[in-house]
Amino acid sequence: MHFAYPPRKSSNPPPYLRAAKLPGLRRSRLKIIAAAGFAFLVLIYLLTRPTRHAPYKSYAPTGNPPAVIVSVFDEMKYDKAYLDLIKDNRIQYAAKHGMLCYETFFPKVGDYDIKGAPTSWTNVVAVRHALTKFPDCKFVWFLDQNAFIMNPDLTIEEHVMKPARLEGLMIKDYPVVPPDSIIKTFSHLKGQDVDFVVTQDKDGMSASSYVVRNGDWARFFLETWFDPLYRSYNFQRAETHALEHIVQWHPTVLARLALVPQKTLNTYSRASKGVEYQDGDFVVVFNGCTSTQECDADAHRYVYRWQSAFKST
Template sequence: MHFAYPPRKDSAPPRFVPRSTQFSTLRRRRLKVVAIIGLAIITFLYLISRGSSGQGPPREHVPSGKPPAVIVTVLDESDFRRPYLETVKENRRQYAERHGYAVMFPKIGEYDLKGSPFSWTKVVAMRDAMTKFPDAKFIWFLDQDYFIMNAQATIEEDVMKPTRLESLMIKDHPVVPPDSIIKTFAHLKGQDIDFVLTQDVEGLSVNSFVIRNGEWARFFLEVWFDPIYRTYNFQKAETHALEHIVQWHPTILSRLALIPQNVINAGSTSEKGAQYQPGDMVVRLSNCAKASNTKPCETELEKFTQLWRTAFSGS
């Protein structure tokens, strides 16, 4: 069992804590209590809804694998140049056609985020993909500054296959580096995992991650998008909300696997961790700038464009 904070190891009286710090600590504690209560309510309603239709226990829909996976990329047309975004679409479509995948390109502003920052669009888009493709086995979110480089690698075989996951899973490791006392579970097997992502030098990365389609995934996305987390002033919005969730809710952590960054999250430089090497599945344009800047994404993309087009045109 993990504890959020280690017990006090000495009997010395506590040091004086400024009033503002006390209020900040009290606020965090209240958030944790409210979050736990909120998760309990969502879980209860989830269980009730499953048992309220028809006679006998409900049968969970098992995705047939048609398509095997859906790639979701949210496009920001206000901040990124149109030629660049068209190249992003071309990259996804060529890869998807090769493997029989579906693709979705929702746009910033397409969903009602209830006043939350636009970065939350990824969470709603993933839920939308599950609704539109109920028989897809996996949903892969891939941000718009990533390009798929390996035409042969697939999500179902090279990432989510249980035996493959067994070789990739980083166990008993701090969820939020470098020193979180909450760690990934050491006893989990590949078949236990429904949510796969990586870490970079800043913590959990929500720019490239995979979810196994199913009832648990719906539950998880509803928890993640809960108003409790969207309205709390996290510095990095949905990223820090996720870090909070996986550390405080074993229901989520027990289905999560961290894998090496280079599998689905290598960068064009080593600035944020693992640097792209030939054969890696994707590359992230580490210095990709928005359209208003002098160094657009196309500049950094130049050295990779011919590589992935050549790879995709091969047999």
Template sequence: MHFAYPPRKNSNPPPFRPRSTRIPTFRRFLRPKTIAVAGLAILFIIWLFSGSSSKHSPQRTISGKPPVVIVTVFDEKTWGGSPEYLESIKDNREQYASKHGYGTLLVSAGGYELNGAPASWSKVTATRHAMAKFPDCKYIWFLDQHSYIMNPDIKVEDFVMGSKKLEANMIKDLPVVPPDSIIKTFSHLKGDDVDLVLTQDKDGISAGSFIIRNGEWAKFFLDTWLDPLYRSYNFQKAETHALEHIVQWHPTVLSKLAILPQRLFNSYNKPKHGRVFEAGDLAVRFAGCTKGAGENNCVDEAKRFSSQWRKAFAYA
């Protein structure tokens, strides 16, 4: 008896084609609950990128009143405690500020908590203090206590910080830390881009006289400079060497920096450290002066220029 063989299956069956799910998926998308969730998500995105941002206050406009604030920090440990010396410095700042409608912040180094860092760091905290006290000022000029403003006719905002003046005076493609730093000042910087001006002397960057444009960048810069890591690091020249480090290795700072000729606002009393003061210069600093009664002491160096600035201011 013969049985019929079942039909042989094709050895090359057609490829498997999964059942299409497009229509069911689309139908699920059209469910009311799904539509509501998607709508809420879209509304949230719109709110996130438009509605919420409109509630954020735009960057505050600085009125420029006063145009400049002069900051000087007094440290009795470095000037020998002469009341006459102290008063002459204060009087110098106040007369100059009064003539041009500037503000002043004349403070004691002991008024700031530096957590064990050298008192010279107080220049940074005082400058930050000035920004808080004079939020609408346009520029802040930190000027070391061992110095006099000598030319009462010069306005900082025009003579030093004016856009055209900056472009004419900034030293481009200059090693930031002389003589051979591979990091150099920008060659394409415009005057309106400058937020910080410094000078160099024979030892490098001078932190005894600097000018900064008030604003968000200034806050960032000062907070960076005042970072606890820099204050705790054993730099030989404390905040000055910290500043040299920052301007070399932080492009965000270097891109806003201009180095100007020293005599514009940071002349020295003697040639040992840098460019010497000449009649007509804005300011003179008694670089390297010492306390006490020894040679090159600060009080005696100041006396060389005291009558000059008083005479200049009397006829201004």
């Protein structure tokens, strides 16, 4: 019996089936390489082409006015006659420096939406508003409504913010919240680098009289201080304790802060909480008063003094 032989394999077998895909793969790789090269050229173009936008430049205030005095008035809590007396004090002080064109700014509690936070937070947003209202001012001086300017001869520029003056005033390497805070004021800070001047009393930092230098840093600082998160905290002293918090936790704030003696711009009518006012001091704050009757009684102890001082200059 003869068996059929299986068909012999050709000596020229057909090409391997996958070989038919090689040209396609090569074309695909070429496309990928070409696309990558194009993307690279586009990137180089975008990085090297001339920009149509001018680079950011920090705005430099012209210094007109040199200073704006900000006091926030609570017309619901205090009598008009009392508040008018406080306003008159600020206005007369500004007028005494007429050549310098000092300005005053008197917003009211309720002018801003502070989302249910304690009304004292209005003080912070009012200072921020002043920077917008007077974009060319050099300094903003916040002074609590329950206070008088007592010495018209002293100015913010010379008495407080002049770099050489600050060099002699600054309390360096000192706890920002005495006595136990491990965060201390910078020991190497120069007067020319200071953008925020504040004082302490026996309770800690005092926000009843402070000075901010106008500029980008001031806007950053006030936005940070007025952050909704801090307003939502149940701080016992509201914006003052918030200030203590950010000073201790934000080196960018501490690096621009100068702590100066309370006598410089924030003496008190009562010695129980801090340095008591003496004749010749710049400011007296009626600390501890909480009503028109109490504050008015404190104020009238000083009305004749400041009016007499203003008339004699």
